[in-house]
Amino acid sequence: MKIAVLIKQVPDTNRPRALDPETGLVDRAATEAVLDEIDERALAAALRLRDTADTDTEIVVLTMGPPSAGEALRRCLAVGADSAVHVLDDTLAGSDAVRTSAVLATALRTVEPDLVIAGCESTDGKTGAVPAMLAQRLDYAQATYLCSLSVSESGVTGERTDETGVVELSADFPCIVSVTEQAAEPKTPNLKGIMAAKKKTLRILSTADLPVSTSEVSRIRMLETVPRPPRSSGVLVEDNGTAAQQIVDLLRQNQAI
Numbered sequence: 228m229k230i231a232v233l234i235k236q237v238p239d240t241n242r243p244r245a246l247d248p249e250t251g252l253v254d255r256a257a258t259e260a261v262l263d264e265i266d267e268r269a270l271a272a273a274l275r276l277r278d279t280a281d282t283d284t285e286i287v288v289l290t291m292g293p294p295s296a297g298e299a300l301r302r303c304l305a306v307g308a309d310s311a312v313h314v315l316d317d318t319l320a321g322s323d324a325v326r327t328s329a330v331l332a333t334a335l336r337t338v339e340p341d342l343v344i345a346g347c348e349s350t351d352g353k354t355g356a357v358p359a360m361l362a363q364r365l366d367y368a369q370a371t372y373l374c375s376l377s378v379s380e381s382g383v384t385g386e387r388t389d390e391t392g393v394v395e396l397s398a399d400f401p402c403i404v405s406v407t408e409q410a411a412e413p414k415t416p417n418l419k420g421i422m423a424a425k426k427k428t429l430r431i432l433s434t435a436d437l438p439v440s441t442s443e444v445s446r447i448r449m450l451e452t453v454p455r456p457p458r459s460s461g462v463l464v465e466d467n468g469t470a471a472q473q474i475v476d477l478l479r480q481n482q483a484i
Contacts, residue, residue: 228284228378230273231340233331233358234266234303236296237351246452262299264413265346267306271411273344274307276378285309287338291319291330297429304424305416311429312338318434323447324352328360333437335365342383343403347372358405368398374409 239259270288277284288303290296291314300311314334322330335343348355355371362369373385373396382399388409398404416424464473478484 228280228282228342229338229340230276230284230286231335231338231343232266232270232273232286232288232303232308233343233345234270234288234290234299235263235346235349235351236260236290236292236299237263237349240350260295260299262302263346263349263351265349265406265408267413268408268411269344269346269406270303270306270308271414272376272406274414275411276342276376277307280378287312287340289331289334289338290314291322291327291334293320300429301424302416304427304429305420306414307420308427310427313429313431314433314437315431316433321449324354324356324360328357328364330434330437330439331357332361332364333439334432335361337432337437341400342378343367343401344376345403345405347405347407355405358403362403365401365403368400368402369404370396370398370402371405372407373404374407376404376406376410 237260239261242259270286273286277286286308287310288300288308289312290300292299294315296315297313300313304311312334314330319326319330343358343361345358345361347358358371359369361367368382370383370385370387372387374388376383376385378384382397383402383404384395384397385404385406387394387396388407462477464470464477475484
């Protein structure tokens, strides 16, 4: 069985982030980037499936991103993935979900996986749309937002939690699934894994290597970006018996009531 895991390098939410005023995109040169945690969990889920599988299982990690995304792929290789594919092309900067899914679909066709695992949604985009778009483009079965996952000879089964309770889903191979943070705990690479990763294959592809239609362009255009307004200091209201009246007066001053 061959499993492809989709990963993404995203801005570190624990550090300051900056936008490029000309493009409206994240200024990656001024922003720390990390492997998205939800994708670490997707990889951990794939590794667990490999450990429990009855047949030989190969794990390929795949990303589309700038040169720095290669660091995220190397981390995945150090954790235990067998090989990696990096779609690297300056023309893909700022791609929306539509174009991203088109490029990833063509890259996945070169891998020919039985199962594709992705995080349910990235921390920078949060659309959660790419896995379903990929399933449509590849004509794969899909099961999204799974909190648990297992495989059989013919396909996958998993559970999704929603407002009605727990729903059990299944899909035959080939298929694509997306997982939530409950699916698996992220793994940390050790020294042995880091050294082994240096000898593993990391294949780099550009749009020239992939038959992406010229009509598959991003449909979202950034019209304008403005900096977040500075936060003003708040007012501390002490409850000395008149707190309620103080709050009412404050709301009136700010024309909130």
